Amino acid sequence: MVKEKKTGFQYAAFLIALGIVYGDIGTSPLYTMNAIIAGNAHTADLKALVIGSISLVFWTLMLITTVKYVLIALRADNHGEGGIFSLYSKVRTSRLKWLILPAMIGGAALLADGALTPAVTVTSAVEGLAGQRFGDLVFPTGVDFVVPVVLIILLVVFALQRKGTTKIGKLFGPLMLIWFSFIGFFGLLQVIQYPEILKALSPVYALEILFSPDNQLGLLILGNVFLATTGAEALYSDMGHVGKKNIYFSWPFVYTMLVLNYMGQGAWVVLHQASGTNLNLFFDILPNNWRLVGVVLSTIAAVIASQALITGAFTLVSEAISLKMMPRLRIAYPNAFRGQMYISFVNWLLFLAGCAVVLLFQTSHNMESAYGLAITVTMLMTTLLLFEFIRSKTKLVYAVLFAVVFASIESLFLFASLTKFIHGGYFTVILMLAILSVMVFWYYGNKRREALSFNNDYLSLKDYRRQLMQLSTDPEEPLMANNLVYIVNVHDDYRIKKSVIYSLLGARPKRAKLYWFVTIKESINPYEKSYSVDFMGSTNMVRVVLNLGFKVDPQVEYYIRQIAKSLMKQGYLEPQKVRYGLDKNRAIGDFKYVLTNNYYTDLKTVSQISSWDRFLIGGRIWLQSHSVHLRYFYRLRRSDTIEEVVPLFIEINQE
DSSP states (O other): OHHHHHHHHHHHHHHHHHHHHSHHHHTGGGTHHHHHHHHTTTOSOHHHHHHHHHHHHHHHIIIIIIIIIIIIGGGSOBTTBOSHHHHHHHHOOGGGGGGHHHHHHHHHHHHHHHTHHHHHHHHHHHHTTTTOEETTEEOOOSHHHHHHHHHHHHHHHHHGGGGOSHHHHHHHHHHHHHHHHHHHHHHHHHHHHOGGGGGGGSHHHHHHHHTOTTOTTGGGGHHHHGGGGTTHHHHHHTHHHHOHHHHHHHHHHHHHHHHHHHHHHHHHHHHHTOOSSSOOHHHHTSOGGGHHHHHHHHHHHHHHHHHHHHHHHHHHHHHHHHTTSSOOOOEEOOSSSTTOOEEHHHHHHHHHHHHHHHHHHOSHHHHHHHTTHHHHHHHHHHHHHHHHHHHHHSOHHHHHHHHHHHHHHHHHHHHHHGGGIIIIIHHHHHHHHHHHHHHHHHHHHHHHHHHHHTTTSEEEGGGGHHHHHHHHTOTTSOEEEEEEEEEOOOOTTOEEEHHHHHHHHSSSOOEEEEEEEEEEEEOSSTTOEEEEEEOTTOSSEEEEEEEEOTTSOOOHHHHHHHHHHHHHHTTSSOOOOOOSSSOTTOSOOOEEEEEEEEEOOOGGGOTTSOHHHHHHHHHHHHHHHTSOOHHHHTTOTTSOEEEEEEESOSOOOOO
16 A cells, blocks of 8 residues: 555656656757758758767767766755756855856856747747648648747746746646657657667767768757757756656656657658758658647647746746845745745746747747757856866766866857857847846945945944943833844844944934844755844844745744744743733734845045946946835835935045
């Protein structure tokens, strides 16, 4: 009985993995072989080209997806989470501060290239319907039919995101099982008709075709072959949704079905001596009476692939916000599913980018020319971070061997993909640089601001304990709140911004029974909710450090109230008697939150700041003024809050 339950659980987990992590790589047969054959439309020996190309696809999937990501990268999980930012969180140390750069570059490239995924997959699927005859019904051909249908599908997919995908997500697994079985079965039928295609399993043919005159593109053919493995990085990023064991369990099935379909397409090309740029090989291998089924299934698979990308983008951006690489954005949690989130700004930005791709390139063939360039950059950056991970776990020689092998392979793919720049790759490169510039301004602008102001603009909170204790009991000052909460970074040596001390003890002192100083730190564990408390040797000052993972809803008011109740229950804090109100028996009084915003100081008047620092800090402040307010980000919208505006630098010592 126990064995049956375990088996049933394994199959359920298998289906979940199919529906979540394989959407991108699972739809690559829709366009990969088209791009390879179109790039060698006038080859003399089609058979040699096909066998060699499929051999390249097989061994690319083997080396990049299977060895690097499934067997190695999945071991570098961060409390079950994967992806380049989770990997960076795991390997970063004070000695390796420079690793922030490859993490930023890789994350920006992954987000940028992801803008093409929904467009290229949905367009490839819908193109299978164009011109098809089903009885008396003949579907139109050309972009006038395909483009509007694709845009409508994209609109529906992105519009549904805000409601969450828990219910419909339960269907993704069975649907993707049908999809992979479908593509594997019809690929196998073609392989049976031309079993010689199995020669592609030998790496000899992969190496030969790279330098063969039958391959008119030479090494540049790798730019099209790479399309078969673009979903490998997404597979690693989505690990947290299904667990590494389920990927280990499901990948052999997915890999087999993908290879069968690629071989089936290749067999069909050889048997029909088909070449040119107008091929749609995925649908060409299907019998006429199965093409409508193929279109429906491919469209569903494309939607699921888009869904996986969108969910992954939300996770990626949330990680970047937690790591202070990107500005604060409004994050919603549509339902109770663990870790599921929705970021409206990211959702609609991806939608607009996808629509721009569809309107700009219009056909999947044109999109293929632009697809995959940026993701090679992400893979190289992941290799660099994995080198540090492997070096920390085993001997240096193994880390060096890993880095040399995979950096060499991925550098070849990057070189081959550079030709895509003028054919549309510029779109993702521009988008990547735009995202990267936001990260640079936000992260380094803040770092430079803190470095320049730390010695002049910070004071020790402990030096003001006596004044705050006297203020709490001073009857001549009006009571502002029972609990006055500052969300502010208190350093380990109790240094705090001078503006906070000025706010507390300035022209109008703020009297409260308890002063709370709340520091929010990003946790390595994505799901962690923990805290530490320090009374700093006082009876009315509480320093709280909240450790929150990026997948935790930052409900600061709720957490502080729970901490206060716990401290009172344990006797660390005295109960706060309430004389009036609906519930006079409650043991804790009111809370008032003070939020401080920097306003832009004219940095040109500060001689100690270089032009580069002015540029970075100015950009950081501009982004801050356009990001989500702390009141919304920390779920304080319904709380009693005060917003105070303070100068960026209160005082700079002049020599």
